[in-house]
Amino acid sequence: MDPQDFLNTANVLVNSSEESDLRSSVSRSYYAVILFYRNYFAGKLNFLPEKLNPAVHKFVPECFNACDPVEVKKIGEKINRLKQDRTNADYILSKTVSSTKAKDCLRSAKELIDYSISNQTEIAVLAQATDRAKARKLI
Amino acid sequence: MTNYFKLNSTLISDEIDLGRLMGDIVFQKTEEIDDTVSNEFARRLPSIGRTTAWEDVELSDQDTSRPIVVGVSRSPKTFMVTLQIGERSFQRVCVTTEKTTQPSHVSYLLPYTLLTKKQESFSPDFHEIINRVNSLFQSELARGSATSQAIEEAPTEKINEIITAECLEFCKLHNIIKTLNECLYQVKKNFIFVQKVQAELSYFHDDEELDNEPHVEIEVKVDTSREIAESNYDNWLDWFVKKVPDTIRKFFILTIDRV
Numbered sequence: 001m002d003p004q005d006f007l008n009t010a011n012v013l014v015n016s017s018e019e020s021d022l023r024s025s026v027s028r029s030y031y032a033v034i035l036f037y038r039n040y041f042a043g044k045l046n047f048l049p050e051k052l053n054p055a056v057h058k059f060v061p062e063c064f065n066a067c068d069p070v071e072v073k074k075i076g077e078k079i080n081r082l083k084q085d086r087t088n089a090d091y092i093l094s095k096t097v098s099s100t101k102a103k104d105c106l107r108s109a110k111e112l113i114d115y116s117i118s119n120q121t122e123i124a125v126l127a128q129a130t131d132r133a134k135a136r137k138l139i
Numbered sequence: 140m141t142n143y144f145k146l147n148s149t150l151i152s153d154e155i156d157l158g159r160l161m162g163d164i165v166f167q168k169t170e171e172i173d174d175t176v177s178n179e180f181a182r183r184l185p186s187i188g189r190t191t192a193w194e195d196v197e198l199s200d201q202d203t204s205r206p207i208v209v210g211v212s213r214s215p216k217t218f219m220v221t222l223q224i225g226e227r228s229f230q231r232v233c234v235t236t237e238k239t240t241q242p243s244h245v246s247y248l249l250p251y252t253l254l255t256k257k258q259e260s261f262s263p264d265f266h267e268i269i270n271r272v273n274s275l276f277q278s279e280l281a282r283g284s285a286t287s288q289a290i291e292e293a294p295t296e297k298i299n300e301i302i303t304a305e306c307l308e309f310c311k312l313h314n315i316i317k318t319l320n321e322c323l324y325q326v327k328k329n330f331i332f333v334q335k336v337q338a339e340l341s342y343f344h345d346d347e348e349l350d351n352e353p354h355v356e357i358e359v360k361v362d363t364s365r366e367i368a369e370s371n372y373d374n375w376l377d378w379f380v381k382k383v384p385d386t387i388r389k390f391f392i393l394t395i396d397r398v
Contacts, residue, residue, distance in 0.1 A: 057343065066385060073380040074373070077388075084341065084356055084392045091344040100397045104365055 003035035007109060014102045022102040023089040029102075029109035030086035033079060034060055036113050041129045047138045055136060057083060063129040072121055075112065082108055303339040306355055310390075318387050319355060325378050326359055326393070330371040334398060335360040341392070354389065360396045368395050 006028040013025035035049075037060045042049035052059055061083065064076030085105050089097050117125065133139045300323060310316045319338060326336055341356040361368050372395055379388065 065388070070377065070380050074376050077376055077380060077392075080392050081394055083343065084394050087341070087343055088394075098396075104368075104395070104397060107365065 003032050003039060004113060006032035006035070007106070007113070010102075010106050010109065014099070014106055017099075019097055022099055023097045025102040026089035026097060026105045027086050029105045030082045033082060033109045033112045037063075037079075041126075041133070044126055045129060045133050045139050047133060051138055052136075059129075059132055059136075063125055063132060066128045067121070067124045069121060069124065072125060075115060078108065078112060082112070301335070301337045301339075303337075306338050306340045309340050309353060310355065313390060315355075315387060315390055318383060318391070321382075322357055322379070322391055322393070325375050326357065329375040329378070330359055330361055331367065332362045333359060334362055352389075355391050357391060357393045358396055359393065360398060362398050365397065368397055 010025045010028035010032065013021040013028065016022060016025075034056055038052050038056045039049050041060070041063065042052060061076040061079040064072050064079065067073060067076075082105060085101065088095050089101075089105075130139070302319070302323075306319075307316075310319045323336060323338065326333065335358075337358045337360075338355055339358070340353050342351055342353050344351070361371070363371070372393070375393060379391075379393075383391070
């Protein structure tokens with residue numbers, strides 16, 4: 001299956017009135033993004049996507065965050081924001097997760113996946129990913 | 140002479156080379172507006188500010204329809220005009236600096252057309268906007284003094300800000316108090332309709348996470364549409380990634396809770 005399939009799951013759950021479903025929707029939205037980019041980096045750098053687990057949560061946003069173009073750094077920060085929302089949804093039960101929050105996360109996830117990386121940006125991002133993959137002995 | 144104004148309420152200059160602005164949507168002064176009004180608008184523009192919602196508008200070459208006014212609404216010190224181009228709608232938010240908001244202020248903000256990358260201008264029906272804003276004000280005046288009392292309260296100036304003790308301790312330990320304060324200041328500066336701001340310590344609880352470092356989560360509770368909240372967030376983020384070094388940025392994450 002494709003990571004984007006999680007967006008379909010998130011889309012189903014987001015219409016539920018149960019908070020547990022809304023929390024799961026946020027979580028699926030996040031995983032759609034993080035696994036999409038995990039597979040992207042694995043495909044570009046030729047390593048098995050699963051080999052990046054469990055570091056994937058840190059690896060993916062860092063590859064964007066460490067790049068110079070401001071717009072690319074912002075992608076990293078937006079992934080981190082979704083990661084925080086997912087952390088709150090999955091672990092911080094004292095914080096209510098509303099339908100609005102779940103819908104916003106779903107839209108953010110779609111936008112992050114739809115973000116088109118220009119050739120120049122891709123070179124910069126992949127350079128960062130290569131360094132990090134080497135440090136983790138993935139390549 | 141033609142005046143151009145960039146997004147984000149930043150006055151660029153008179154007679155600017157439009158070529159430099161390719162990719163941006165700019166406001167172009169319409170010819171029938173006299174220079175007195177134009178200069179007054181230019182003088183006020185930075186402080187009137189917060190027209191950031193325009194940034195949500197990404198006009199493409201396919202957007203050839205004339206913008207249609209689909210709604211006008213107002214909160215204290217702020218009014219919002221919703222326009223529609225083709226099938227898409229977008230909003231413009233304007234915040235006045237005056238204690239009392241009068242319809243006349245609207246005229247400073249409206250006589251500008253949108254330009255696309257193709258440099259074709261799309262002019263909303265300003266008369267329609269002004270009429271609807273005027274109707275809105277008149278209906279509010281008819282409702283009595285509750286409005287004028289509300290107008291004097293700027294929503295962005297009274298933010299309920301909470302920093303937890305644990306978070307404060309963490310920031311002291313890492314010598315990042317100054318950055319925390321700056322982050323909060325930028326929240327006040329960039330977000331509108333903020334109901335609450337909370338800074339607290341958080342951890343990534345992912346069971347796969349190798350290093351579970353704490354960080355500060357700044358949660359902003361706002362009462363706006365997603366488009367506006369995201370636009371405000373984008374401005375905040377712009378400042379964040381440009382001004383805060385990577386080594387410090389890792390300590391902060393801003394989340395938005397829309398009510």
